[in-house]
Amino acid sequence: MAEAVVSFVLKKICESVVQESSLLTEVERDFNDIKDDLVSIQAFLKNADTKAAANEGVQTWVKQLREASFRIEDVIDEYIMHEAQKINQSRSIATLQMIPNMIWRYQIAREIQDIKSSLGKIKQKNTEFEFRSESGSGRSRGFKAPRIGDPRLDPYFIEETQVVGFEDPRDELVSWLVEETDDLLLISVVGMGGLGKTTLAKHVFDNQLVKDQFHYRSFITVSQSYNMRELLRYMIKKFCKDNNEPIPKGLQKMDDVNFITQVKQYLESKKYLVVFDDVWEEKISDEIKDALGSNIKGSRIIVTTRKMPIADYFKKSFLVRVHKLQPLSIEKASELFCNKAFRSKPGKQCPTELKELSDEIVQKCEGLPLAIVAIGGLLSTKDEDMFEWRKVIQNLRMELARNVHLAVLDKILSLSYDDLPYHLKSCMLYFGIYPEDYIINRKRLTRQWMAEGFVKNEEQRPLEEVSEEYLTELIQRSLVNVSAVGFDGKVRSCKIHDVLREVIIRKMKDLSFCHLMNKDDEQVTIGVTRRFSIAAFSNSDLENSGTRAIIVFDKGDLPEHFMDGLSSKFKLLKVLDFQNSLLNSLPDNMGNLFHLRYLNLSHTKVTILPRSIGNLVNLETLDLRQTKVHELPKEINNLTKLRLLPVYYRRYEGHYDMLNFTTGVQLQEGIGCLKSLQKLYFLEADHGGVDLFRELKMLTQLRKLGIRRVQQQYGNALCAVIQEMKNLESLNITIIAENETLDLDFLSTPPPNLRVLNLKSRLAKLPDWIPNLKYLVKLRLGLSNFKYDPLDSLKKLPNLLRLNLWDNAFSGESLHFQVGGFPKLKELDLTRLNRLSSITIDEEALLGLEHFRFKNNPQLKVLPQDFKNLKNLQFLGFAEMPAELVDSIEEGGPCHGIINHIPVVQIRQNEGSRFHDYKLYRIRTQLNV
Template identity: 65%
Template sequence: MADTAVSFVLDQIYQLVKEEGSLLKGLGNDFSDIKHELENIKAFLKDAHRRAGDEGEDNNEGIKTWVKQVREVSFCIEDVIDEYIMDVAPRVNHHPPCIASLQKIAHQIKTLKSRHRIASEIKDIKSEVQGIKERSERYFQSSSEDGESSNRRGAKDFKWGDPRMAAHFIEETEVVGFELPRDELIGCLIKGTNQRSLISVVGMGGLGKTTLAKHVFNNQLVKKHFHCRSFITVSQSYTVRGLLIDMIQKFCKDANEPIPKGLHEMDDNTLITEVRQYLQTKRYLVLFDDVWKENFSDDIEHALPNNKEGSRIIITTRMMPVAEYFKKSAAVHVHQLQHLSPNKAWELFCKKAFRFEPTEQCPTDLEDMSQEIVQKCGGLPLAIVSIGGLLSTKEKTMFEWRNVCQNLRMELERNAHLTSITKILSLSYDDLPHNLKSCMLYFGIYPEDYSINRKRLTRQWMAEGFVKNEKTRPMEEVAEEYLTQLIHRSLIQVSRVGFDGKVKSCQVHDLMREVIIRKMKELSFCHLMQEDDELDTVGITRRFSIASCSNNVLRSISKLGIRAIYVFSKSELPKDFVGRLSSKFKLLKVLDFQSTLLNYVPNNLGNLFHLRYLNLSHTKVEVLPRSIGKLLNLETLDLRQTHVHVLPREINNLTKLRLLPVYYRKYEGQYSMLNFTIGVKMHKGIGCLKSLQKLYFLEAEHGGLDLMQELKMLKQLRKLGIRQVKTEYANALSSAIGEMTHLESLNVGAKAENEIIDLNFVSTPPHLRVLNLKARVTKFPEWIPKLNYLVKLRIGLFNLEQDPLDSLKDLPNLLRLNMWDDAYVGESLHFKRGGFPRLKELDLTRLSKLSSISIDEGALLRLEHFRFKDNPQMKVVPHDLKHLKSLQFLGFADMPAELVESIDPAKGGQDHSVIKHIPLVLIRQNVGPKFHDYELRPIPT
């Protein structure tokens, strides 16, 4: 993290010297000197982090102290730079030259005191940085020798006490929950093709990958099937040469053959040839355990011949890219190892916690507490074994059990039985590149068991400056790639996936979160504020995560370096909470109040000049102050599900604003397609928001044709939602959308059901992926079937008399289709053979005249979810549903009683056979006036 802090500060200094050099007035040289010193210090940091974590280092405490000093001085430099930009650097103005010159002189006089203060601070920092550099020589003079010794290592030999060693010596009788994956892997090894192939076991640390692979490797059927076998522990540090020597020695030992002479004296080519010749006529099995390097297959590819004898390679890894990289040279079977089921987790816990009891059974009085402990382990075998082992040494009393359960975080740090958990889980974090370490630490900011929205998380990363700005693609894509890397490294668990396969939300395993919280504390990354926690007792930190608020929560005035505050409290916030926050933490970049009871934003919000991310979504806020126009660095303003329906005119000053989601959905009432969502009114001048990429929902009626003209200037828009559109706006809106060449999502709603909105484009939006049109049309839009990238289409109120499916059936990437509210007013729909080749979800809602559906064999081959809602004329279930072999879910909501009864076996339903192949069939019935007032009833299949 210190290297991250230094890198971040170096970038800031570079930009400051480049952009504000003429304004530094003597400070420029000092900034440059600090920059050069930090560049030298940065070179030591990678080795410093490695050695600080090496328990064998005699001076590691000194190294840790040095790293801490580097981090803290980096924080100080960042603070000074941000204070300079906020207090000293003049704002952009558009006055005539003579007035601008006078204003510049007045500004310099006004900021003279701030300049002197900053100059003094810079001098002090420069001196401190030089001292830190000098002290570094004390700890790193032997770095080159360490590097040379590490380069001589081959396959990794574990040190005594390495917690990973235990997995190599677990008895078969101690293994629980691996029966199915064991049999699957054995089948992959001894059956199938004669071509060389690879089996990869992928999963997070502590999941039992080595245990599983070792028992498969030693299985008697496997031993008999292969001529020779070799088990190699790879780990992070290895050389190819040492690995090959180790491999052939173990092959020879397994086959009871003599080891070739002179292995250590062979050059690399001779060594590879020796291995290949030895294996050329053999059916071999090699297991590479704990692989971290993505292109590992390149290192061993030439030594392992594809001799068509049915040879196999097994790898265990925490990183999916390692497995995928092998695909260029071999057939790969990936087994993603899952967490233990609750039953198996309980079985394993009892084996460990009560192993010295006669029955290995949990006493009745400890059962509830034991279940709670097992639940905390989250199906992670390492945690269950370690905590069960600890409890086996304790008295079997409620007091002892509760003490461990309630103090698990402290026990993980200090108890010898549990240190293996933190060590093994920390390996994955320690292996991350520095930019991903900061992203990973963010998961500790959120409360335990919190399902974290992908967009919210990645936007926070961007606001913090963790995401590299690449000119060739949007920052959102880069941020999502970071998240994908963390998922592929088995650090993050996916909670929810959208219909298009994209991650919707994610979370971190509870024990991994404990490791992260420990890291956050060590690195001054974030302080978790609990009830009655006084800020006066908090050391240096960059962020606050506030789980509960008291009147004293912002008492401290010394924490000026805070960069982000997140509030998760569900209770009433103290009066003027945001006002005091805005006056004391002026360097804030991230401020998140999502789903709190915040109901007021004060006028002094404009103090937060550096603010980049402001999340007020799902709060009770109704009005934004005019001072929001002073937040010139704001990039994200999230106002979803608030009662903000008019934005102040000053919002148009925010030329860096990129994301503006603002709407309110009326879940408390009955659904109405055109009035379910309330958007926002904006004043003339929104054309100044040239950085805007997402804007939804905009009220078109407020601004009318003038607003349509201004939309033309928003050429960076990727997502646009606009409602209350009138017929006379259609041409102007079409023209504006035609200028948005990056547009990926478009949502257009008419003011009333009789408004005709025919959108006609000179050229179709080339990248459109999501389209939602709610308005009458004179004919089906001819440009929709040309949207080759379209994945989601929702149409409503079209009043089409001809079946539109013929026009849509060949869309190559369409995954989701919704036809709602008389989009089609015919009586029948026909899904033709070969149509909709990739469609996964289909929804037909409130089509008032639809009475029948026919589905050809070979149509809708990938359909998984099919929903019908409130189609009053459809009284017979479509018999062609039996053709849909991929269907996983069928839903009927507010459908005629005749149809429901016909598929219900409890009521003698004659058409039950039509749906019996579908795993889940649900009947939904409204029971009240509100959107969520309904009951669900499954139909047995």
């Protein structure tokens, strides 16, 4: 709980608690006490998990402390809710409320005293366990080589014949090491824990070509606790010992300046290879640069790390090459698994009856060598029996915690979590809430983090930007895998490794962070938990008053008792997520969830919001994407903290129609009160008229605006609105009818940071301000009906990455992409340009283009020879194009040579009337045979 919130509660209590009994007069002092206790508890809990790991008694004590922290948070949140509701009550009935208010105050006073009593007993245990906070000096304990039993020792003794799947990385690293250059080169090997970085580095270190090149070699395990002076001293001793040289005298007693000078002088004349394995901190670069950085004898340094920022930081002082180690292929992973699981069988072959289970295990390991080796080793001790193996797979989470065979795997993967700063640990635990193999949308995840209060509020920076930095850091620490990236390089979706997820889920349970609810939970006692992830509803009645988040993944009908009891049983909820569920309505008393900040109803069957939604005064995100909510109640205007309001429905059921494909929402008079709103799309402008535009001008914090059904007569009013929105980054405008023309030239000063622009309207001409949008990365024009080639005006947009010309945006016959135009364009889409018959691409034009799509351009029957000029094109797609064009580029066709250099050439064929009724097939080229 943030200090500001605690202070606020304290102030409110001082103002409101009357001194009418000895019990109530002590509330202020008691709250002061538990406020101080909460601050100290949370400071301690930041490192408690690591401290308590080895002692079951301590674990119990830490759990009690954490639950006491929960109780304090709950009583504070309950007080805030009660005081806010009391303020909102009508003065005319204030006297009637006096007695219930007094009773509630007695109740909260007793709860506080009970918490104090519990804390006193817990504190006594602190003395018994003699806990100490970590001192800064504990981080540097000198150099210690791995000891017997330490998993870091294993790669030292892997025979070359035992190494599987590292042939290509080994060859690349060896080539970098032995290439003929005198420059000092540092090679960073980056990847998640258990991926085999140490094994690869040792494999390369012992390669005969490498040994022949470097007579001075040292392999040093750094790990999380190290002393750089000791590491360098060990390195010098190793060099001297291997080459029968005397060790420089006095290294132990020298001050740091003389020590670094001595090491530097010793190394300057030598060609050496040193491996710093398992590096966790950027500062190592600064610590070694003076001693190692000036060598010009062709020396090499290899660094292995889980963190990409460390690899990047070395670039400050060294010439760096980065090798991002990839998971094993399915074939290599299967080979490694069989080598471990069936080591005693001739040929290490998998028995036929275990083939399906073996494949399932290999799939779950997702190419992570440590997981494959550990699980394979465990199964090698079991009978080759399907039921035995199935039990191990089903109970993998439990086995990770208790089975000696998997202890190494659990320890290695836990290190990355334990190394996280405190604010990122909760963010990382959130990945365990999502089901196995679930592809997690970035926006959904980061908005949940924000609602939970995990994201620090920084002045002058949107919370979204800060939360995206959190996700980036988790990715760069090799904890989170990117699943999809947008055209602008932003992460669109992500997931975590299945085995890492098992580790995270166990931590979630230990920390009472979240309970994963399945049908099997009917007889399970849930106990204290802060969150519910509901994969399937059970028949048991769900109730937990301190729950802060409920996320529903169940695809079945939602139980009535669950929906009816939401506001009474989960009154402290902050996050409520029904995305993709069968929810069809919200209870009328939804507004009682006073603390709710995030409500996700996207892709549900909800059509109407209850009027009580206006009571959710803390709501920040209301997600109504792909719902048929077409009108919001007037009470929505009470939500002055609302920041994100995406609401629309797209008709995928029938044929595409640009003007009617998307349905927006009608807002009532008074939306100017939503001063915090940053994203609003899609608003229907034909409901509200000029008054709507007058109120829109008041929403100056908007960063994304989507507005539909704009009438020609409101062009000037719309321009006036946009001109006030200095923070706008994304603008989407759609006209009400094809025959209406929108004049946007009235907009003299467009938003300075506009990045995305969608204009679907007939335009008198291309507005003069568009070619001057220097930060624009995406431009989509539809229905514009330009008779001249618009590319000449648009070609100088310096940062444009994606250009879409749709639905007769251009009504001419020929487009010309000129030399030097669109310097950064990556994606180009030409769709339903009915008169387009030819395209010219100059030889040095569109040099960065990677994706080119054509759809339903009926007159474009010949693919231009100029496509040979697109050397970097990775994808070429055709949909509903003339048969002459498609036939000509098929293998053996007259134009096949034009596209033969493109890795993916894809044809889409419609098979029905609905939007998604199609099939895809690829044309073979020289790069995808």
